[in-house]
Amino acid sequence: MTVTTESTLPPFGLTGWAAADIANPYPVYRRYREAAPVHRAQDGTHYVFGYDAVTTLLAARDFGRRAHTADGAARPLVPNRFAALRTMVENWLVFLDPPRHTALRSALSREFSLTVVTNLRGRITEIGTALLDDIAAAAEFDFVRAFAAPLPILVICELLGVPAERWDWLRERAVAIQGASSSRAGGRTDTLAAADAAAHDLRDYFLSVAGQRRTAPRDDLISLLLRCDGLSDDEFAATCVHLMTAGHETTTNALGKAVLTLAAHPDAAARLRAAPRLHARAVDELIRFDGPVQAVTRWAQHDLVLAGQRIPRGAKMVAMLGAANRDPARFAEPDAFLPARPTAGHLGFGRGIHYCLGATLARTELEIGLGLLLPILDRCTVAAVEYPHDMVFHGPELLRLRRA
Structure with a gap:
């Protein structure tokens, strides 16, 4: 843990949290945000809690995605x-800065356009309906395992053009990698070794699929990537894996947290259930209220001032998205779940050049998935919830629902 200098608050960091605070971090965020919008730790990390400061951090080109040495070389993200x-x-796209980021994102944006996602709506509905059919007779089930995890990864498999029956194998390796790239790993050698083995497996798998597509191209993301000029094998495989992990882990978390929010707000759930379809505002309010990504990191590229605090070149900046989305300076009644709230401006999908590439797809998956779930949620109670020790990618890893 780290030590703040702005107040007498206890130390702040992204590890070492109590289970109850992991499940509901917002009272903790509130205390720090009320003390100061930016807190500097003894190790030089700056934690940013206020909405305006987080927005500036994410939108400004003064902050990059990689740390650099004094001679300008990028520091490794993973031990050699x-x-x-x-x-x-x-x-991964999320760790690239321009110009590499610009070129790759431009190529991928075509595949995540509103038209492409709209054309997927029928298939998303089919996948969600089939998953619910599989648990129709179950008196109790793990919602994460039965619905929240398979729905988004089956959709991204559809986009990539890989067999749906591999989703379990793909998710197992994606979760191993995701754990090592977040606050779960804590530098543990066994966690990093498992992620390294998973990365090797997935690289081999996607290069094998690439060989098939070069012979017989299809209308899918893998074939699109193979048409990108100058993309190496490593870049190709990394992009496939990044789309798979980013395309399912956050949506899995968002679905789980949405179910918990609706269970805790039965009146709001009843109003949504009575509506002809889940409104986009309700989806965005769910993301604002309890988003699947709580923190993202940036690095100061030169000396500057943020929210009145001097930030030296090379400083590590952690934008606390969850805290910013509950800032009363931006949102009235920030700790209330209000499905009809005009939530334009929430930071659940980020801001700036790294705004979530798959935001439109994620919103559509949440709208359709929750629309299918609402009729059965009023007959279910929450039997058990478990969160991993992760304050970056945030959501239940187990959510047992029991039918009434």
Whole structure:
């Protein structure tokens, strides 16, 4: 844990949280945000809690995605001995800065356009309906395992053009990698080794699929990537894995947290159930109220001032999205779940050039998935919830629902 200098608050950091605070971090955020919008830790990390300061941090080109040495070289994201994992993570879109980021994002944006996602609505509905059919007779089930995890990864499999029957194998490896790239790992060698092995497996798998597509191209994301000029094998495989992990883990978390929010607000759930369809405002309010990503990191590229605090070049900046989305300076009644709230401006999908590429797809999956779930949620109670020790990718890893 780290020490703040702005107040007498206890130390703040992204590890070492109590289970109750992991499940509901917002009272903790509130105390720090009320003390100051930016807190500097003894290790030099700046934690940013206020909405205006987080928005500036995410939107300004003064902050990059990688730390650099004094001579300008990018610092490794993963220790060198985990070569497969390091190569993969360092080629992810989310860790790229312009001009590489600009070129790759431009190519991918076509595949995540509103038209493409609209054309997927029927298939998303089919997938969600089939998943619910599989648990129709179950008196109790793990919602994460039965619905929240398979729905988004089956949709991204559809986009990538990989067999749906591999979703369990793909998710197992994606979760291993995601754990190592978040606050779950804590530098543990066993966690990093498992992620490295998963990265090696996935690289081999996607390169094998690429060989098939070169012979017989299809109308899918893998074929699109193969048409991108100058994309190396490492960049290709990393992008496939990044789309898979980013395309399912956050939506899995969002679905789980949405069910918990609706269970805790039965009157709001009843109003949504009575509506002809789940309104886009309700989806965005669910993301604002309890988003699937609580924190993102940036690095100061030169000396500057943020929210009145001097930030030296090379400083690590952690934008606390969950805190910013509950800032009363931006949102009236920030701790209330109000499905009809005009929530334009929430930061659940980020801001700036790294705004979530799959935001339109995620909103559509949540709208359709929750629309299918609302009729049965009033007959279910929450039997058990478990959160991993992760304050970055945030959501229940187990959510047992029991039919009344």
